[in-house]
Amino acid sequence: MTQKALIVRTGPNGHEGLEELNIELERGWRVAQVAPMGGATGTGDAPCHAALVIIERSDPDEGPTLAVEALERTERETGTVVEEVMKNVGEVMEENGADSPDGPMP
Incomplete structure (x- = not known):
């Protein structure tokens, strides 16, 4: 089993890492685990949310x-x-x- 870790962030200015995650899911990867991350502040005062996403796929x-x-x-x-x-x-x-x-x- 091969695994990758991705960080996905979202806030008032849009998303980061979401497009990469979606591409990997289309390629056959699946989400194995998601963990929220604290302290994900943006450049402004608006809150920003982030998560560590572990994806995996079986090797043939x-x-x-x-x-x-x-x-x-x-x-x-x-x-x-x-x-x-x-x-x-x-x-x-x-x-x-x-x-x-x-x-x-x-």
């Missing part, structure tokens, strides 16, 4: 990401549980869980 040569690996592991574990349940399908179950120990509910 990389293997599966951690999220994909976790999903595959979960699918394998789920398959094991399903196989265990299906193995015991023919067995008689004690009680159905609908009745309380004191008898059926009114």
